[in-house]
Amino acid sequence: DQQVKQNSPSLSVQEGRISILNCDYTNSMFDYFLWYKKYPAEGPTFLISISSIKDKNEDGRFTVFLNKSAKHLSLHIVPSQPGDSAVYFCAASAISSGSARQLTFGSGTQLTVLP
């Protein structure tokens, strides 16, 4: 039962153009959504997040959009740069058993930005 899905395993875009990465979720209990970036041989690094009470959050070149009715979020990167080439994980956050906040990750999208 995949509660967070990233249906595109890979995406290639030209440098300077927009990259759009998509994510769908099923659990209505998720109240925060995050994007992490992962380079080979490194751990995931936090990129940007959005609360479920918002529909947009922007940080420099990165914008995350949330459509709660569709249970869909997307990450826009404008303009895309070769250094953005990495695996991008969508994650959703909810309070789990006890008081732990647990992240549920999608399977990732490999973004390649072509020079």
Added chain:
Amino acid sequence: ETGVTQSPTHLIKTRGQQVTLRCSSQSGHNTVSWYQQALGQGPQFIFQYYREEENGRGNFPPRFSGLQFPNYSSELNVNALELDDSALYLCASSFGTLNTGELFFGEGSRLTVL
């Protein structure tokens, strides 16, 4: 500021053996979470430790256990290793248990079970 460090980076075990993975949290962080990342998948939550006690657990059997020490470092122990335990094990630290989800991850320990 010291980031999250994990050891060992790579190890190979045989089925039925036991393994211990170690994690030092980022300075100032008192909460440690462990995740398992199988090949081609996203990380899966194993459990979280806060104040030296397990504070939440994902869908993993009891042979996955952990410890947190007074300096907030942590261990993940896996008994009776199975082939499917082959994965990258990620440790992440944060401050407090109700952090909205921004975790600081180490580079991981890659376990291969033969």
